[in-house]
Amino acid sequence: MKLALELNGRPTELECEPDEMLLEVLRREGLGSVRATCGIGVCGACTVLVDGEPLSGCLTLAPKVEGREVTTVEGLAGADPVQRAFIEAHGFQCGWCTPGFVLTAKALLAENPQPSEAEIAEAFGGNLCRCGSYVKIVDAVRRAAGEPAGAR
Amino acid sequence: MGIDPRVAGAQRYSVDLERPGMLHAAFVRSPHPHARVLAVDASGVPSDCVTLLPDDVQDLHLYGCQVRDEPVLTPLARHAGDIVAAVAAPTAEAAKAAARLLDVRYEELPAVFDPVQAVSPGTPLIHPDGALSAGEAVSIGVRPLAGTNVCHRFRLVHGDLTAGFGEADVVVQQAFRTPGAAHAPMEPHAAVAEWEDGRLTIWTGTQTPFNLRGDLAVAFGLEEERVRIIAIPMGGSFGAKTFVRHEAPLAALARKAGRPVKVVLDRTEEFVTLNRHPSVIRVRLGAKRDGTLVAKELDCWVDTGAYADCGPGVATKLGYAGVGPYRIPHVRVDALAIYTNLPPNGAFRGYGAMQSIWASERTMDVLAERLEMSPLELRRKNLLRDGDVFATGEVMHDVQFERCLQAAADAVDYERDPRGKGLCVLLKGMQTPSRAAISVERAGVGYVIRSAACEMGQGVRRSLQLMGAQMLGCEPGQIDVPEPDTDTSPFDTRTTSSRSTHMMGRALEVAVRDLRASGGERGYGEVHNEGGLDPDTGQGVASTHWHQGAAAAHVTVDEETGKLTIEHLHGVAYAGRVVNREGAELQNEGSMIMGLGTALFEAIEFADGQVTNANLSDYNLPAIGDLPKRFTHELIEREGAEVHGLGETVLPPVPAAIGNALFSLGLELHELPMSAERVLAAVDARDARAAAADSAPEARVPVAVDGQGLSG
Ligand code: FES
Ligand code: FES
Numbered sequence: 001m002k003l004a005l006e007l008n009g010r011p012t013e014l015e016c017e018p019d020e021m022l023l024e025v026l027r028r029e030g031l032g033s034v035r036a037t038c039g040i041g042v043c044g045a046c047t048v049l050v051d052g053e054p055l056s057g058c059l060t061l062a063p064k065v066e067g068r069e070v071t072t073v074e075g076l077a078g079a080d081p082v083q084r085a086f087i088e089a090h091g092f093q094c095g096w097c098t099p100g101f102v103l104t105a106k107a108l109l110a111e112n113p114q115p116s117e118a119e120i121a122e123a124f125g126g127n128l129c130r131c132g133s134y135v136k137i138v139d140a141v142r143r144a145a146g147e148p149a150g151a152r
Numbered sequence: 153m154g155i156d157p158r159v160a161g162a163q164r165y166s167v168d169l170e171r172p173g174m175l176h177a178a179f180v181r182s183p184h185p186h187a188r189v190l191a192v193d194a195s196g197v198p199s200d201c202v203t204l205l206p207d208d209v210q211d212l213h214l215y216g217c218q219v220r221d222e223p224v225l226t227p228l229a230r231h232a233g234d235i236v237a238a239v240a241a242p243t244a245e246a247a248k249a250a251a252r253l254l255d256v257r258y259e260e261l262p263a264v265f266d267p268v269q270a271v272s273p274g275t276p277l278i279h280p281d282g283a284l285s286a287g288e289a290v291s292i293g294v295r296p297l298a299g300t301n302v303c304h305r306f307r308l309v310h311g312d313l314t315a316g317f318g319e320a321d322v323v324v325q326q327a328f329r330t331p332g333a334a335h336a337p338m339e340p341h342a343a344v345a346e347w348e349d350g351r352l353t354i355w356t357g358t359q360t361p362f363n364l365r366g367d368l369a370v371a372f373g374l375e376e377e378r379v380r381i382i383a384i385p386m387g388g389s390f391g392a393k394t395f396v397r398h399e400a401p402l403a404a405l406a407r408k409a410g411r412p413v414k415v416v417l418d419r420t421e422e423f424v425t426l427n428r429h430p431s432v433i434r435v436r437l438g439a440k441r442d443g444t445l446v447a448k449e450l451d452c453w454v455d456t457g458a459y460a461d462c463g464p465g466v467a468t469k470l471g472y473a474g475v476g477p478y479r480i481p482h483v484r485v486d487a488l489a490i491y492t493n494l495p496p497n498g499a500f501r502g503y504g505a506m507q508s509i510w511a512s513e514r515t516m517d518v519l520a521e522r523l524e525m526s527p528l529e530l531r532r533k534n535l536l537r538d539g540d541v542f543a544t545g546e547v548m549h550d551v552q553f554e555r556c557l558q559a560a561a562d563a564v565d566y567e568r569d570p571r572g573k574g575l576c577v578l579l580k581g582m583q584t585p586s587r588a589a590i591s592v593e594r595a596g597v598g599y600v601i602r603s604a605a606c607e608m609g610q611g612v613r614r615s616l617q618l619m620g621a622q623m624l625g626c627e628p629g630q631i632d633v634p635e636p637d638t639d640t641s642p643f644d645t646r647t648t649s650s651r652s653t654h655m656m657g658r659a660l661e662v663a664v665r666d667l668r669a670s671g672g673e674r675g676y677g678e679v680h681n682e683g684g685l686d687p688d689t690g691q692g693v694a695s696t697h698w699h700q701g702a703a704a705a706h707v708t709v710d711e712e713t714g715k716l717t718i719e720h721l722h723g724v725a726y727a728g729r730v731v732n733r734e735g736a737e738l739q740n741e742g743s744m745i746m747g748l749g750t751a752l753f754e755a756i757e758f759a760d761g762q763v764t765n766a767n768l769s770d771y772n773l774p775a776i777g778d779l780p781k782r783f784t785h786e787l788i789e790r791e792g793a794e795v796h797g798l799g800e801t802v803l804p805p806v807p808a809a810i811g812n813a814l815f816s817l818g819l820e821l822h823e824l825p826m827s828a829e830r831v832l833a834a835v836d837a838r839d840a841r842a843a844a845a846d847s848a849p850e851a852r853v854p855v856a857v858d859g860q861g862l863s864g
Contacts, residue, residue, distance in 0.1 A: 032168050033161025035387075037338050038768035039419055045338055073161030083159050090734035093742060094609025095158025096338040096387030102159065124776045128768070130338050130388045131609045132745030133738055134776045135783065 005065050008075025016062040022048065023057030026072060033073040033099035044127030047100035048072050054107045056126070073099035082106045082144045091140035093131035100127050105141050114145055166342040166357040166384040171412035174344060175202065177405050178247035179398075179415070180237035180254050181424070182229030185493040185761030186263035186276070189227050189236050189256060196253040197239060201246070202409040203254065204238040209404055215371040217363055217395040219294055219303055219460035221279055224371055224400045229258070230278055230458035231495045232761050233424025238405045240413045263493035265761050267455035268432050270301040270492045277301060278458065278491040293687045294464045301491040303456060304464030306471045308485035308690020310543040316447025316482025320438025323447075324519045327435070328511035329823040331755035332455070333428040334771055335500060337608075339387025340422055345403040346412035351378045352403055357386035359606050360394045360646040365638045367396045368403060383636040386608040390746070391499035392426050393608070394648060395461060423766035427756055428500035429466055430455040433474065433511035443525050445480045445534045452487035452508060457496040463489035466497075466504035468685060469581060472694050473804075474508030475543045476516070477553040477579035478534040483543040485690060493761050499648060501746060505580045506804040510824065513576040513808035517815050526570065527812065528561050531577055542579075545691045552700050552726040553577055555788055560704035560809075563722035563784060572719075574812025576805035577702040581695030582681075582797060588655035589642035589678040592620070592663045598630025601660070604644035605652040606636055610799055611735035615653045616660065618732055623664040642676065650797025653731055654697060655679060657795045699797060700726040703744070703805035705780075707813040714832030716752065718780035718810065723747075723802035725785070728793035739798045740785045747806025749774040753825050 003014045003025070016025045023046045026034045034057050037045035046057035049071040076083055082105050085091075092098040101124065108115055108123040115123065120141050129137065157163040182189075194203045206227055214220045226234050237254055241247035264270045264278075278301055295305045317323060343356035352372065358364050361381040369376045386393055398415055406413040417425060431454050438447040452470055456463025471487035520527040535553045542548055557577040560566075564573050590603040601620050605612045617628035624631070634640075644656075659677040667675025683693025706720040723744045730736050753772050757764045765771045785802060811821050819834035 031161075032164060035167075035338070037340075037419070040767060040769055042769050043338065043773075073159075078155050078160050083155060086159050087156055090738060092156075092158050092609075093611070093738050094337075094339070094386060094388045095156075095163045096165070096609075098158050099161040102161075121776045121779075128338070128773050128775055130336055130390070130746075130773055131738070132742030132774065134745065134779060135741050136734070136738060138776070 001063065003062055003066055005067065006069045008071055018063055020062045021058055022060040022062045022065060025062045026057060031072045031074055035096060042126065042128070044100040044104060045097050047103045047127070049103050049107060052107060052110060054104045071103070073102055082109065085140040085144035089136045089140035089143055091133055091137040093133050097127065097129040101129065101137055105144060108141070109144055115141065163385065165339050165387045166355060167339060167416050169342070169344045169355050169384070169414060171344050171346055174412035174414050175240040175242060175409055176244040176247045177238055177240050177402055177413050177415040178244070178251040179235045179401060180239065180251045180256065182234045182236050182258065183232060184229055184258055184260050185232045186261040187229045187258035188261065189229065190259055191257045192237055193255040196255065197250045200242060201250045202240040202405065204401065204405045204408050208408050211373070212404065213371050213373060215367045215396055215400065216460055217367060218462055218464045220370070222396070222459045224404050231424065231493050233421070233495055234458060235401050238401050240405050240409045244416065263761055265492055265494055265758060267430065267453040267490040267492055270490045271453070271488065275301060278493060295687045302488045303460040303491055304467055304489040306468040306485070306487040306687050306690065308472060308475070308483060308543060310690070311482035313447055313449060313482050313484040317438045319440070319446045321441040322519065322522050323436060323438040324515060324522055325434070325436045326511070326515045326518055327822065328433045328514065330431045330507045330510060331824060332430045332494065332497060333500065333750060333754045334423055334756055335390040335392035335426065336422065336768065336771065336773055337386065337388030337390060337392050340417045340419065341393060341398050341425060342414070342416040343399055343402055344412055344414040345399065345406040347407050351380065353380045353382065354399050354403060355382045355384055356399055357384050357389065358393050359389055359608060359648055361604050361606065361636050361638050362643055363395050363646055364399060368400065371400055372403065381638045383604070383606045385635065386606070389608040390501045391503070391648070394499045394646070397425055419768065420766040423756060423763045424495040426461070426496055426498045427457070429463065429497040429504060429507065431470070431507040433508055435511050435515040437515050437519050439519055439523060441523070443523055443530050443533050445478055447482040448475065448480050450474045450485045450508065450512070454487060454489050454504065455492050455494060455497060456489045457492055457494040459496040460489065461496050461498040463497065466499070468687065470504030470508045472544060472685070472690060473505040473578070473580050474512045476512050477536050477577055477700070479536055479540050480543060494758065501743065501800045502580070502804045505578065506750065506807065509576065509578050509804045510807045510811065513805070514811050514815065517574070517812045527575060528566055531557055531575065535577070543690070544685060544694045546693055550793060552788055553579065556700055556702040556724045556726055559724045559786060559788065560702035560722055564704040564706045564720055566704060571816055572708060572813055573704065573706045573816060574809045574814070575702065575704050576808035576812065578700070578805050580699040580801065580804065582651045582654070582697045582699060583645060583648055584681050584683040584693055584695045586645035586651060586655065587678065587680045588644045588659045589676070590656055590659040590663050591642050592667050592675045594673050595632065598626055598632065599624055600632045600634065602634060602641050603656055604636040604638070604641040605656050606647040610739060611732055612647065612652050614735060615732045616656060619657050619660055623660060642678070650699060650799035650801065652797070654795050654797050655681070657731065697794065697796070699801045701801040701805060703802060703809040705809040705813040707810060709814070709817060709819065709831060711835050714828035714835065716826060716828070716831055720782035721748070721780040721806065723785035723806070725787055725798050725801040726796055727787040727789050727798055728796035730787055730789055731795055736787055736798050740787065740802050743800055743803040744783070744785060744806055745774050745779070747803040748778060750824060751807035751810045751826055753827060755825055
């Protein structure tokens with residue numbers, strides 16, 4: 001079937017199966033930042049923003065995003081303030097989980113520009129980083145929220 | 153310059169590999185933990201698929217990094233998940249579907265899943281013909297015990313144990329268990345294999361490109377030069393992507409198909425690919441009344457699973473790390489690497505050190521209690537200092553244990569009030585002997601540094617750029633560090649045991665000197681660290697360079713529910729000189745977080761040899777919400793010191809620090825993880841003890857080791 005959506009700011013028409021997951025469809029489009037990892041919605045490495053809301057690509061049926069706005073990290077300009085904050089805070093090691101954390105952070109800050117420590121932890125409840133970069137990821141969110149570096 | 157590809161989402165890993173005309177593989181795995189393959193019927197498989205069956209691998213050889221015991225496809229499944237056949241198809245889905253159509257008939261055999269049981273008389277043998285040592289490729293002498301499931305026995309003998317215990321005023325004996333654990337890198341194992349004119353090329357996420365090349369050359373009967381490994385940056389590894397894993401059957405499948413073949417393992421397959429060694433460890437420790445340690449005996453049963461992999465090396469390192477950073481005149485260690493019918497266990501961040509440090513450092517606190525001494529004071533009194541001789545006979549140099557321990561104690565204000573607090577101090581070796589080489593070439597506006605140091609998130613590329621920039625007088629960005637390729641990168645033993653920054657840094661200094669001396673175009677540097685231990689006596693050089701660290705934990709317990717709250721966790725690593733500060737901090741934090749998972753909830757659960765929690769929902773990984781209320785760490789530096797590896801120093805002390813914090817509250821935990829159920833059981837046991845106040849404490853040896861004495 002055909003799937004029409006706004007993908008990373010551009011109206012796009014994709015080919016997909018009715019029972020296919022969004023993760024598969026996006027990877028086929030070459031969007032390699034969306035990463036199959038746990039396959040069951042617990043790790044957040046396949047996170048995409050659908051109308052600004054973080055969703056797991058591995059659990060979202062592709063036809064559900066018909067007509068909606070889908071953003072992957074490839075769609076951020078690269079100069080996005082959240083991405084810059086991750087770089088400044090060194091909030092990553094191997095980088096596998098990073099796109100998911102960046103998008104989740106973006107969604108959090110859009111809704112809550114000054115999140116507390118507990119709110120940050122809650123927002124990242126569905127994002128795992130096996131490298132354990134969490135301290136610096138939290139720092140990155142703080143920086144993106146305009147707090148002084150290293151404030152804990 | 154663009155932004156870091158990891159943040160842009162542009163980083164590519166082995167799962168992203170594409171080769172023209174490539175097929176996709178699926179492996180057919182035994183559902184039984186121990187079973188002979190009687191017949192494989194592939195007649196149901198669609199004709200556009202290529203199958204790899206037992207007949208196709210008749211000409212191939214057993215391989216293994218320390219013991220040659222692993223076949224490319226096995227005629228005898230030794231664990232549930234052992235690979236018995238493989239299929240290649242145009243898509244990954246088609247390959248998986250075809251793999252299900254392959255009909256394999258098995259004859260089930262009796263199996264064993266516990267390392268202590270596996271060495272009892274009458275237990276089925278998992279490698280009945282014994283196994284061949286991998287010969288000169290092995291950095292340690294392997295000592296199998298013929299006619300048993302022991303693939304390696306490591307012994308360390310220092311002084312006279314009987315005399316030592318004779319001098320002791322107090323002796324404590326304790327036994328501990330640790331479970332298997334999953335490395336669970338976010339990126340699964342993946343690779344592409346391709347043959348061209350009898351030459352094999354594999355693109356794969358690996359920490360050990362040269363070992364992989366050597367072992368595959370053995371398996372396929374090729375000259376090493378006919379195998380090329382290109383090591384793709386990894387989405388985490390932690391030891392999971394070492395030696396030969398999925399690459400051997402993949403290469404055989406590509407040979408049969410005559411086309412490139414790619415495989416990406418499923419998350420469930422990850423749990424049967426390589427795990428952490430479960431262990432049982434018994435410690436006997438004797439001291440004088442004043443706390444001077446006089447004797448220590450350590451018996452270790454190390455479960456290496458169905459294949460040895462690097463189990464012999466892990467048992468060795470586990471064995472000597474369990475002695476601890478102490479002056480003890482009389483020591484005996486007996487560590488067995490034992491085959492069982494569990495999936496293979498291998499290198500895991502810390503390489504066995506966590507298991508024995510957990511046992512050994514918990515025992516220190518038990519001894520301190522018996523001596524009515526502060527655990528801090530007991531440790532301080534016995535710590536190795538510069539010039540002391542360790543149990544391996546090595547004279548210690550650049551010793552910082554006391555600084556590490558004191559820093560940990562101070563961080564939690566231990567001396568003011570030790571209740572609810574625990575300490576751990578550790579000594580850990582680096583891969584010895586080993587060799588590292590590197591080359592530097594002038595190129596355009598900068599330099600190219602070639603080495604086989606593999607990137608897995610630890611930042612080795614960045615460290616090479618930073619060190620290179622300093623030595624060459626340029627900007628880090630002017631240095632290109634291509635990915636390791638065994639055709640063009642100089643030899644390196646492997647990217648393990650936190651050795652790369654240290655070894656490569658030294659090799660780079662030599663290479664830069666060579667570059668200057670030879671006209672500025674090209675330089676080559678190579679360094680060796682010589683040594684190794686005698687496996688029968690444990691004497692020799694365990695490590696040319698010691699990793700030193702400590703941890704302190706402050707905990708509170710809800711005694712109604714067993715819920716453990718970590719109020720504060722502090723880790724300390726001796727860094728010598730820091731090359732990449734943020735990288736070093738990230739490695740420390742990551743190690744401690746992994747240590748927390750190990751301490752509190754990570755365990756692979758088995759039922760009759762089948763993993764019952766092979767997914768990331770039932771197997772929990774630490775998330776942000778699991779971080780302690782206070783989570784701090786420090787790097788101890790010293791002017792003019794060497795660069796010390798930091799990749800895993802502060803993982804091993806975390807479980808023991810938390811276990812000792814519980815012990816200060818009267819809660820005795822002997823088995824990891826310290827789940828709420830176990831904490832609750834410890835609360836009940838403490839209360840029962842208080843009720844029967846006359847019970848003798850020395851009679852409590854809580855983990856049954858079924859009388860399998862290791863004497864002889
Ligand atoms: S792969 Fe989708 S949440 Fe883990
Ligand atoms: S940086 Fe490796 S998983 Fe997060």
